[in-house]
Each structure stands twice: as C-alpha cells, then as structure tokens.
Amino acid sequence: MGQTLENHAALVIDGVRPGTPADAALREYLVANRTLGAVGKRSVSRAVFTYFRWINWLDRGQSLQKKVLAALGYQARFNKDPASVKLEALASRAVPTWLAGETELKLPYLRQIQREPALWIRAKASALEKTAAELGRCEGPVLPPHIPVPKHLSALRYTGPDDLHKAAGFQTGSFEIQDLASQLVGHACAPRAGETWWDACAGEGGKSLHLSDLMGNKGMLWTTDRSVRRLSVLKKRAARAGMFNYRTAVWTGAASAPFKTPCDGVLVDAPCSGVGTWQRNPHARWTTSIEDVRELTAVQSALLGHAARSVKVGGRLVYAVCTLTRSETTGVAETFEASHRDFEPAPLAISKDGAHRMLLMPQELDANAMFVASWKRVR
Numbered sequence: 246m247g248q249t250l251e252n253h254a255a256l257v258i259d260g261v262r263p264g265t266p267a268d269a270a271l272r273e274y275l276v277a278n279r280t281l282g283a284v285g286k287r288s289v290s291r292a293v294f295t296y297f298r299w300i301n302w303l304d305r306g307q308s309l310q311k312k313v314l315a316a317l318g319y320q321a322r323f324n325k326d327p328a329s330v331k332l333e334a335l336a337s338r339a340v341p342t343w344l345a346g347e348t349e350l351k352l353p354y355l356r357q358i359q360r361e362p363a364l365w366i367r368a369k370a371s372a373l374e375k376t377a378a379e380l381g382r383c384e385g386p387v388l389p390p391h392i393p394v395p396k397h398l399s400a401l402r403y404t405g406p407d408d409l410h411k412a413a414g415f416q417t418g419s420f421e422i423q424d425l426a427s428q429l430v431g432h433a434c435a436p437r438a439g440e441t442w443w444d445a446c447a448g449e450g451g452k453s454l455h456l457s458d459l460m461g462n463k464g465m466l467w468t469t470d471r472s473v474r475r476l477s478v479l480k481k482r483a484a485r486a487g488m489f490n491y492r493t494a495v496w497t498g499a500a501s502a503p504f505k506t507p508c509d510g511v512l513v514d515a516p517c518s519g520v521g522t523w524q525r526n527p528h529a530r531w532t533t534s535i536e537d538v539r540e541l542t543a544v545q546s547a548l549l550g551h552a553a554r555s556v557k558v559g560g561r562l563v564y565a566v567c568t569l570t571r572s573e574t575t576g577v578a579e580t581f582e583a584s585h586r587d588f589e590p591a592p593l594a595i596s597k598d599g600a601h602r603m604l605l606m607p608q609e610l611d612a613n614a615m616f617v618a619s620w621k622r623v624r
C-alpha cells in the first residue's frame with residue numbers, strides 16, 4: 246500500500262468537511278489512489294468508517310493517525326466481546342443526543358450499529374444459483390420469525406474478498422449490490438406481471454430494478470425522481486439488467502404525476518434522514534440533525550399525499566424510509582391516515598401477522614433499518 250493504513254485513512258478523514266461527507270471524500274481518494282488495489286481499498290474504507298463509529302471514545306489530543314489505530318483497537322475489542330461496551334456508553338457516545346427523543350435506545354440496536362456491516366447483493370430471480378456459484382462465499386439470509394420468506398427472495402450475503410463491481414455477473418446485470426432491508430421493500434410491494442406501478446422517488450433505481458424483476462419485465466413501471474443525474478444512472482443500470490418495462494420522467498413532488506395512467510401500485514421511497522444507514526455510514530450520525538428530521542417529515546407527507554392521487558381504486562400505496570425516527574415513520578403514516586379516508590390499511594406481504602406498518606430493525610436482519618407501510622385505495 247506504500248503509505249501506512251493509518252496515513253491513508255488520516256488523509257481521507259482530513260478531507261471530510263461540511264458538505265463533503267466521509268463516503269464522498271473516500272470515493273474521491275480511492276479514485277485518485279487506484280494503485281491501492283481491492284484489498285487496500287477495503288482496508289482504507291474500513292479504517293475510515295471505524296474511526297467515525299468510535300469517534301467519541303477517542304482522545305482528541307492525539308494525531309489522526311493515532312486515533313485511527315485506537316478506533317481499530319476499539320472495534321477489534323468490541324468484535325471479540327460486544328458486552329465489554331455498556332448500554333450507557335453506547336447510548337451517549339455511539340449516536341447523537343437528539344436521537345433519544347425520536348426512538349427508544351435499546352442495547353441490541355446500539356450494539357448492532359457498532360458492528361461492521363454486512364454486504365448484501367440481490368441476484369435477478371432467474372440468476373440466484375448461478376450468481377452464488379460464480380461468486381462463492383455467499384450465504385442466504387436468515388429472516389426473523391415474524392417475516393415470512395418472500396416467494397422470490399434472491400438476497401445473498403457476500404463474505405468474500407473481491408471487488409464485486411468487477412465481477413462478470415455485476416457487469417452483465419445478473420446481480421446488484423442492494424441492502425437486504427431495501428430488498429424487503431420490493432417484496433412488500435409484491436408487484437405482479439402486467440400491472441402498472443410508479444416508483445415515485447426512484448433515484449438511481451435500486452428498487453425500480455427489483456420491482457421490474459418481480460414483474461417479470463412485463464407491465465409498466467414509471468420511474469421518477471427530481472434528480473436528472475440519478476435518473477441517468479437508473480437508465481444505465483436498467484440497460485445492464487435488461488430491464489425494458491419502464492419509462493422515466495422528472496417529478497419534483499408536484500400535486501400531479503407526469504403521466505395520466507392510474508396505477509395498481511405506487512411506491513414512495515421517500516427522502517429521509519437516513520438514520521437506518523448509520524451502521525454502514527457512521528459519519529452520517531454526526532452530520533444529521535433533528536432539524537433535518539423535521540424538514541424531511543414535512544417533505545415526506547407532501548410527497549406521499551401527492552403520489553397517492555395516482556393510485557387507482559383497489560390499488561396500493563407503499564411508503565418506505567430507511568430511518569427509524571418516530572416523526573418520519575409512524576408520524577408520517579398517522580398524518581396520512583388521518584387525512585386520507587379513501588385509503589385503508591393493507592397488510593404487508595412481509596408480515597406474518599398481517600401488519601400494515603413495519604419497522605425492520607438492523608439487529609433483526611443484519612442490514613439497514615427500514616420503515617414500510619402500505620394502504621389500499623377503497624374509493
């Protein structure tokens with residue numbers, strides 16, 4: 246690696262500024278230091294994220310290099326004996342203080358977000374066995390008892406050393422890197438071949454690709470976002486995956502959709518505070534504020550209300566956010582229910598007991614946290 250690991254990590258951390266999150270600074274650094282190779286890149290990424298995971302345990306007076314090494318030491322000790330770090334320390338140091346007002350801070354959750362995250366991939370339903378065989382070092386997920394195994398679940402946890410972006414199966418669209426909780430959103434939608442769906446906040450298309458695969462590439466999937474750049478990435482990924490049953494359009498959240506067809510289903514995978522991704526991206530713990538949560542709560546309610554207008558009678562509306570704050574999750578769902586008497590709760594296909602709202606927790610799945618709710622239009 247030329248330089249020491251702690252030097253590489255310190256250079257990345259030094260480049261983290263307001264407006265430049267750690268993952269962006271890391272990406273930039275790794276592009277500029279191509280000679281690091283797959284193993285070197287992974288080690289630097291791990292060191293940077295470990296630093297932000299344990300930052301409140303570190304001695305502020307030390308050099309960045311020393312703090313990186315100390316953080317790696319904390320991680321190693323925790324991995325060996327998670328009980329060595331007590332609830333009080335986790336609740337006061339692993340997350341910002343405002344989070345306690347938005348969720349009950351319990352030990353299993355706090356322990357989980359101090360672990361290193363799993364790498365999940367979603368194979369095309371038709372390429373599950375082939376992908377697992379080609380990649381090797383893959384395991385299927387173990388779901389908690391309250392989540393029935395979805396019919397076409399094609400999630401694999403990859404534990405090998407390779408850079409998956411270079412794998413043949415990735416280049417030919419046989420699999421995508423997608424968190425398990427995000428995959429469960431697709432299964433909660435459970436779209437059928439021939440239906441019309443709208444992925445209203447499609448972004449770069451992670452869930453659109455999954456919806457299309459579940460539809461067997463048949464029917465119509467409208468994919469919209471306010472970001473033209475993200476939609477252009479979606480188009481590239483769709484081409485790679487051989488996805489044809491879709492159209493894209495810009496939608497900035499206006500009251501009317503950019504198309505006229507009433508939909509069998511609408512997914513609003515809304516912009517959110519992203520608290521559910523804090524295991525994977527610990528730097529975001531220290532840049533996300535309660536003001537962000539308040540602002541995004543209002544945005545989510547507006548997007549959900551506007552997107553709901555495109556659901557046909559008998560069709561479904563699905564709201565998903567990768568967060569666990571009360572304001573965004575149940576708060577937004579309750580506001581919607583109180584103001585939309587033309588919608589009734591619709592049981593989620595991923596709930597054994599027919600719940601229409603679920604909060605998937607990181608410790609249950611070894612994945613991101615995700616809230617998902619579903620309603621049916623009745624008139």
Ligand SMILES: C[S@@+](CC[C@H](N)C(=O)[O-])C[C@H]1O[C@@H](n2cnc3c(N)ncnc32)[C@H](O)[C@@H]1O
Nearest residue numbers: 446447448450451452471496497498514515516
């Ligand atoms: C959680 S991300 C979507 C992730 C995507 N569904 C996926 O699975 O890859 C939320 C998306 O909402 C979009 N967004 C934010 N504000 C919006 C608005 N007012 N109208 C439409 N889209 C918006 C963002 O550009 C972002 O792509």
